[in-house]
Amino acid sequence: MTDAAQQPRTNRAYWTVEPGRGELRTAPLPAPGPDEVLVRALRSGISRGTERLVHRGLVPARVHERMRAPFQEGTFPGPVKYGYLSVGVVEQGPQPLVGRRVFALHPHQDRYVVPAADVTPVPDGVPSDRAVLAGPVETAVNALWEAAPRFGDRVAVVGAGMIGACTAALLARFPLARLQLVDPQPSRAGLARALGVEHVRPEDAAGECDVVVHASSTAAGLARGLELLGDEGELIEMSWYGDEDPAVPLGADFHARRLQIRASQVGVVAPARRARRTPADRRAAALDALRDPRFDALLTGSSPFEELPATMARLAGDAPEALCHVVRYD
Numbered sequence: 190m191t192d193a194a195q196q197p198r199t200n201r202a203y204w205t206v207e208p209g210r211g212e213l214r215t216a217p218l219p220a221p222g223p224d225e226v227l228v229r230a231l232r233s234g235i236s237r238g239t240e241r242l243v244h245r246g247l248v249p250a251r252v253h254e255r256m257r258a259p260f261q262e263g264t265f266p267g268p269v270k271y272g273y274l275s276v277g278v279v280e281q282g283p284q285p286l287v288g289r290r291v292f293a294l295h296p297h298q299d300r301y302v303v304p305a306a307d308v309t310p311v312p313d314g315v316p317s318d319r320a321v322l323a324g325p326v327e328t329a330v331n332a333l334w335e336a337a338p339r340f341g342d343r344v345a346v347v348g349a350g351m352i353g354a355c356t357a358a359l360l361a362r363f364p365l366a367r368l369q370l371v372d373p374q375p376s377r378a379g380l381a382r383a384l385g386v387e388h389v390r391p392e393d394a395a396g397e398c399d400v401v402v403h404a405s406s407t408a409a410g411l412a413r414g415l416e417l418l419g420d421e422g423e424l425i426e427m428s429w430y431g432d433e434d435p436a437v438p439l440g441a442d443f444h445a446r447r448l449q450i451r452a453s454q455v456g457v458v459a460p461a462r463r464a465r466r467t468p469a470d471r472r473a474a475a476l477d478a479l480r481d482p483r484f485d486a487l488l489t490g491s492s493p494f495e496e497l498p499a500t501m502a503r504l505a506g507d508a509p510e511a512l513c514h515v516v517r518y519d
Contacts, residue, residue, distance in 0.1 A: 193432055196370060202298035205267045205496045208246025209505075211498045214270075219452045226282030228308065230494075231290065233297045234274030234321030235514040237504050238350055238406065241430060243271045244505040256457070259294040260303060272296035274321045274513075276311060286310070286342035292476060299518050302421045307418035309472045314480045318491070318515050322355065322484055325513070328427070328473035329356040334459035334466075335451060336400050336425045343367040343398045347391070347414040348405030349377040351512045354384060354487055356402050359450060359478060361385045369394055371413070372405070376510060398422055415448060423449040491515040 198430045202306045205211045218358050221227045239256075246266035263269035273296040283305050291308035295301055311320045329352065338344055342365050346357045349372035356468055357370045361384060370381045370478040371394045381388030389395075391410070397419040403411055404427040415438060437450070453459065458466055461510050478484075489512045492500045497516055504511050 193358070197300055198296055200300045201216045201494075202270050202296060203272070203303075203494075203501070204240045204263065204270050205244055205246075205501075207267050209502070211501050213495070213498065218300055219302050221281050224283075224305055225281045225302050226286055226291070226305045226308055227300065227302050228275075228277040228291060228293060228295075229280050230275055230277040230297075230299050230301070232317045232321050232518065233272060233295075233494075233516045234324070235273060235297075235516065236273075236324065236351060237511045237514065238352070240272065240501070242429075243269065244501050252380065258296060259307070260296060260301070262296075270296045270298070274324045275301075276317045276320045276323075277301075277307070277518075284320065290317060290320070292320055292472070294324065297494070297516055299494060302318045305362060305370065306469075309469065309476060311353060312476055312480060315476060318488055319467075319478065319479050319482075319484055321515060322351075322479060322487060322513060323472060323475050325351045325355045325487075326478055326484070327472050328352055329359050330471055330475050331455050331459050332356055332402060332425055332427050332453040332459065334357055334462045335453040336402060336423070337461060338363055338365065338400050340364050341366045342400055343395070343419075344400045344402070345371050345394055345398050345414070345417050346386075346402045346404065347371045347410045347417075348403065348407075348428070349374070349380060349388070350404060350406075351487060352370040353402070353404035354380060355484070356382045356404065356427070357381070358481070358483055358487075360402075361483075367395060370418075371410075380486050380512075384483050394468070400425065404428055406430055408437075411435060412438045415443065415450075418446070418448050421447045421449075423451060425451055425453050427453050435475045487512045488515055489513065490516055494518050 271292040290311040403414040
């Protein structure tokens, strides 16, 4: 706990200052109000797919507002302070939260002040490194509320990136007849084994699926996902394509087989649960799911906060094996 008189007066945060270049900036740290918390960061996570687009300045102008992170500062393509996977300890705020580890949808920053309602306590059994995955796991929870897989279903997850892998890890708990994680990279076989699911290449994936979850962010993955569906099957589209507009194969037998494509986006709670669940409920469910140590397989590296500009540049380049990179605030 930090006494108010000893509270640090500044914070340091990572900013993308222009496409391809980031830096750490120092700024004043406001004192928390009566319904706010001061959080000292312990870890943050780099969501490589989205943050790669931000770092490279590839967020399309038409979605600048929709892509805003909850505590983002600045605008795309930069300068912009962006990120949404932060775990820290509350140093000041409402007494029940003081001293507790919390998750917040906050950019990479060593200390920050946010409304108390916008932090979620991290369960004692969840290590801080793993807790940064609350964001993608929450996205996966929302997708499964959309997909509603049933007992004995045949399910494929196409794309073994962070979102696809989180979704497959949750689906491994379901009583399914078949679950395959479909990805062309042979190296994803090790990840699949750690998650307790079967890895197959796209050409070897089994068809007649009841549900396909697509998370590869490629037109080829989307096309293969539709091919894997059985008649009247449903594809849940989770991919973010940035400035690309993929071709969707709606010819051939798409209509004859009465296939369905449904979007899933974490910005709102899935309609099937919206009347009974809030975003806070959904995030708490994701953090509870992270008690499972299998999720550690998604943590593919770590580095100090001080090295973040160089780390982001490296991850935005050719780092296909990267899933979630952990930033340490030691």
